[in-house]
Amino acid sequence: MITGEQMIENVKRDExxxxxxxxxxxxxxxxxxxxxxxxxxxxxxxxxxSKITNDKGVIDTSLILKRDKYYINAWLAKDNVEVPNExxxxxxxxxxxxxxxxxxxxxxxxxxxxxxxxxxxxxxKVHFISSAPDGFDTDPRKIKxxxxxxxxxxxxxxxxxxxxxxxxxxFINKNIPEYTVFIDDRxxxxxxxxxxxxxxxxxxxxxxxxxxxxxxxxxxxxxKLYNKGSIVTTYKNEYI
Numbered sequence: 001m002i003t004g005e006q007m008i009e010n011v012k013r014d015e016x017x018x019x020x021x022x023x024x025x026x027x028x029x030x031x032x033x034x035x036x037x038x039x040x041x042x043x044x045x046x047x048x049x050s051k052i053t054n055d056k057g058v059i060d061t062s063l064i065l066k067r068d069k070y071y072i073n074a075w076l077a078k079d080n081v082e083v084p085n086e087x088x089x090x091x092x093x094x095x096x097x098x099x100x101x102x103x104x105x106x107x108x109x110x111x112x113x114x115x116x117x118x119x120x121x122x123x124x125k126v127h128f129i130s131s132a133p134d135g136f137d138t139d140p141r142k143i144k145x146x147x148x149x150x151x152x153x154x155x156x157x158x159x160x161x162x163x164x165x166x167x168x169x170x171f172i173n174k175n176i177p178e179y180t181v182f183i184d185d186r187x188x189x190x191x192x193x194x195x196x197x198x199x200x201x202x203x204x205x206x207x208x209x210x211x212x213x214x215x216x217x218x219x220x221x222x223x224k225l226y227n228k229g230s231i232v233t234t235y236k237n238e239y240i
Contacts, residue, residue, distance in 0.1 A: 016124055020129065020184040020186070021128050022130060022185075024183055024185050025111060027105055027106050027108055028101070030064060031101065032072060033072060034061060035094040037052075037061075043087065047078065069211055070186060070212065100141075102141040106239045106240075109239070118156050127158050131162055131164050181202065183205040185206065187212045190204050194230055203230075205232075205234070207237040
């Protein structure tokens with residue numbers, strides 16, 4: 001399968017990329033899971049830690065990449081056990097209240113891919129659009145990491161934080177309707193942008209994980225995209 005990077009290079013136009021952050025630029029899931037493990041006693045009545053235990057009985061955080069649900073707390077939730085709202089809130093606070101959270105999250109290969117495309121004069125602008133829990137109008141943690149990871153490339157980049165219930169298609173239609181590429185690790189966001197923006201002759205790139213490959217298996221949907229002139233490619237997102 002042709003990679004997203006090869007497809008962008010082959011199009012030969014000034015690309016304007018709308019790109020997610022979490023799961024695309026940095027892996028936040030592993031560190032978040034580590035924080036859950038640090039609070040295992042609190043979460044154990046509701047979370048099934050056997051899902052992150054390997055055959056030797058040892059906790060293995062890499063198993064999170066093989067999960068079949070996007071949200072960690074939904075994936076870890078024990079069967080037939082109701083997770084109280086206060087437990088869900090505590091889970092989210094592990095992310096929200098840690099001012100150094102992004103300092104502990106490894107960068108992914110999309111960082112180097114974007115730098116390389118900018119260096120090659122293939123990409124004109126990268127607009128990072130990152131969802132956050134409602135109430136986060138900005139995120140200094142992410143802004144700092146953008147400056148750290150993309151020093152020397154910031155003139156070609158912006159970062160916008162949108163509410164967790166705001167549709168990315170709405171943001172794009174209002175702010176960057178001229179986008180040419182959309183990159184996100186949530187297949188529902190990819191579908192949203194394809195269906196609710198001018199997506200003809202645009203490219204959509206989706207990291208290849210078990211929790212989001214259903215888009216690639218949906219043949220009727222892919223046929224629909226082809227008829228609209230949209231292209232969907234996948235790639236394996238690895239640490240840099």
